[in-house]
Amino acid sequence: MTSTYRYLPDTKHDQEEMLAALNLSTVDELFSDLPSDIRMDHELNIPEAVPEPLLMKKMQQLSSINKHANDYPIFLGAGTYDHYIPSVVNHMISRSEFYTAYTPYQPEISQGELQAIFEFQTMVCELTGMDAANSSMYDGFTSLAEAASLAVASTKRPRVLISKSVHPESRAILNTVSDGQGYKVEEAELNVDVTDLKNLKEQIDMDTAAVIVQYPNFFGSIEDLQEIKHIAQDKGALFIVSANPLALALLEAPGKIGADIVIGDMQPLGLPMSFGGPHCGYFAVRKKFMRNLPGRIVGQTKDVNGKRGFVLTLQAREQHIRRDKASSNICSNQALNALASSVCMTALGKQGIRHMAQLNFEKADYMAKRLEDKGYKIKNRSPFFNEFVIELPTAVKEVNHTLFEAGIIGGYDLEKDYGFKNQMLVAVTEQRTKEEIDHFVETLEGAVHG
Numbered sequence: 001m002t003s004t005y006r007y008l009p010d011t012k013h014d015q016e017e018m019l020a021a022l023n024l025s026t027v028d029e030l031f032s033d034l035p036s037d038i039r040m041d042h043e044l045n046i047p048e049a050v051p052e053p054l055l056m057k058k059m060q061q062l063s064s065i066n067k068h069a070n071d072y073p074i075f076l077g078a079g080t081y082d083h084y085i086p087s088v089v090n091h092m093i094s095r096s097e098f099y100t101a102y103t104p105y106q107p108e109i110s111q112g113e114l115q116a117i118f119e120f121q122t123m124v125c126e127l128t129g130m131d132a133a134n135s136s137m138y139d140g141f142t143s144l145a146e147a148a149s150l151a152v153a154s155t156k157r158p159r160v161l162i163s164k165s166v167h168p169e170s171r172a173i174l175n176t177v178s179d180g181q182g183y184k185v186e187e188a189e190l191n192v193d194v195t196d197l198k199n200l201k202e203q204i205d206m207d208t209a210a211v212i213v214q215y216p217n218f219f220g221s222i223e224d225l226q227e228i229k230h231i232a233q234d235k236g237a238l239f240i241v242s243a244n245p246l247a248l249a250l251l252e253a254p255g256k257i258g259a260d261i262v263i264g265d266m267q268p269l270g271l272p273m274s275f276g277g278p279h280c281g282y283f284a285v286r287k288k289f290m291r292n293l294p295g296r297i298v299g300q301t302k303d304v305n306g307k308r309g310f311v312l313t314l315q316a317r318e319q320h321i322r323r324d325k326a327s328s329n330i331c332s333n334q335a336l337n338a339l340a341s342s343v344c345m346t347a348l349g350k351q352g353i354r355h356m357a358q359l360n361f362e363k364a365d366y367m368a369k370r371l372e373d374k375g376y377k378i379k380n381r382s383p384f385f386n387e388f389v390i391e392l393p394t395a396v397k398e399v400n401h402t403l404f405e406a407g408i409i410g411g412y413d414l415e416k417d418y419g420f421k422n423q424m425l426v427a428v429t430e431q432r433t434k435e436e437i438d439h440f441v442e443t444l445e446g447a448v449h450g
Contacts, residue, residue: 006052067409069273073436074409077387077427078218079140079167079265080273083246084356084430086347089270093340113335114310118298120282120338123345127248128262129255130284134295136338137281140265144170144212144242145177146283146294147261151210151238152183154292159207163188163195165217166242168417174212183209193221193380193389200231210238210261215254216247219425220364220387221380229258245269245282245341247385249350250357261285269353270344271337280337290314359430360386367428367437374445379423386429389414392422393448399424402447408440 010018019025031039050058068074069082093099097112117135124133137143148160160178162171164187171187178185188211189199195213204211211232213223225241232239240261241254246268248254254262266280267273285293291314299313345353364386368378371390379389390411392399400410411427414420428437 067404069409069431072404072407072409073432073440075411075426075428075432075440076409077429078412078425079169079267080276080279081268081386081427082273082429082431083268085270085272086344088347089340089343092343093336098336098339108311111310114298114312116339116342117335118300118310119346120342121298123342124245124282124284127245127253128243128259128282128284129253130259130262131255131287132290132293132297133282133284134293134297136266136334137283137295138334139277139279139281140242140263140267141167141170141173141281143263143265143281143283144240145174147240147263148174148183148185148210148212149177149181150261150285150289150292150294151240152181154289155209155236155238157207157209157237158182159184159186159205160210160212161186161188161200161204161208161237162212163200163214163217163223164190164418165193165195165219165221165223166212166214167218170214170242193217193219193384194223194382195228197224197227197231200228204231204235204237206235208232208235208237210240212240212242214242215251216244216385216387219380219389220384220427221382222251222384223382225252225254225257225259233258244385246353246357246360249353250361250385255284255286261289266337266341270340270342278334278337280334280341282338356430357385360428363430363432363437364388364426364428366434367426367432367441370437370441371444374441376444387425387427389420390424390426392424395422396424399444399447403440403443406439406443406446408436408443410440 015027019027019029022030024030074082098116120136121133125131137146144166148162152158152160160174160183162174162185164171171185175185186203188203189196191197191199194217200211211228213225213228215225216222225239229239238260239258240263241259243254243262243264245264245266262284264282266282271279283293283295290297293314296312297314299311301309301311303309348356364384368380368384368388368390372378377391379391396411396413396415400413403410411424414423414425
């Protein structure tokens with residue numbers, strides 16, 4: 001039995017004993033309360049069960065068909081990136097006391113979990129330049145939507161203005177959330193690769209609760225946060241920045257430029273791509289908005305003996321306070337993924353994270369210059385971090401097919417989300433070597449010019 005199944009199933013004899021204890025003859029009698037017309041009267045159309053060793057072989061054969069970042073160099077970013085993850089990260093998050101913990105419902109006996117969350121909050125505040133951060137959220141996209149809802153609730157204004165340079169998925173989720181919350185979302189136009197500040201000034205008014213931009217934005221370009229802050233401040237709107245935490249090791253912290261809320265996704269720091277998730281969102285604010293934070297905040301204190309301890313300081317969730325007073329319906333956090341990011345940041349250290357960010361900047365710059373030397377147009381007018389847009393003389397889909405045949409995972413096609421025909425968003429992280437970058441450029445040349 002143990003050689004066939006990882007877990008011992010109940011045998012036919014076990015089933016008969018359980019039915020006898022319930023005074024039933026068949027399993028079907030357990031569902032007798034359900035009308036017969038809604039019950040399935042046939043077997044599921046799935047293959048017959050096989051022993052686990054055979055199933056594992058079959059699954060490994062199927063998985064070997066896939067090509068991934070361990071096989072091919074990947075130049076695809078657009079929100080999920082191939083970054084270096086120290087080996088200690090997986091070792092730590094695989095420990096049972098962290099791996100099996102869901103959320104500290106009894107915080108006084110969950111000191112290890114609370115300390116891990118507290119350290120995460122502290123590092124987020126250091127990166128963003130903000131006063132307080134919560135214990136984490138599902139991902140950067142939902143963090144952005146929650147930030148907009150906080151702004152609307154705080155200002156009592158019915159409208160949010162978001163730049164089209166913000167990630168398309170963030171904007172899509174914001175539109176979904178705003179529909180339920182009852183506020184309006186409008187988009188500020190682009191000036192090539194950044195927010196059109198003239199258009200932003202024309203659109204913003206006294207009904208605007210917040211202005212939202214991304215830093216670096218979806219195209220990798222650095223927005224002028226200082227000027228956008230002035231535009232928002234003149235109309236009394238809050239300034240929300242969605243920031244890449246790795247880039248913040250190199251760029252000026254949004255909090256020092258005047259951001260009211262800084263949110264983002266921790267995936268670049270310690271979280272694998274994993275086919276798009278799970279991620280971990282962060283949410284940081286100025287002190288005046290601390291009590292409106294979704295989720296919870298872990299605080300540091302001392303016990304009766306003066307020993308350092310941790311407590312759940314604030315919990316703005318409907319399970320703990322009156323539902324009509326709750327500022328969010330977020331009832332959980334990504335504690336395990338937040339721990340992974342914390343361990344990653346700790347392992348790299350301040351200088352290590354900065355060096356990692358610098359490599360992203362320099363390698364992207366090197367690739368852009370190589371492409372320009374070959375006659376390709378780089379669409380970014382503003383300085384960019386680790387992504388940039390290249391204009392191609394042919395369809396991105398065709399180019400990516402040729403790249404893939406040469407053992408390269410290409411960039412992101414911008415036609416779907418922006419209508420930018422023949423424009424590819426290319427990501428270059430510290431993982432990409434000079435040889436891989438040169439191979440991309442040479443293969444691209446062959447794909448375009450034959």
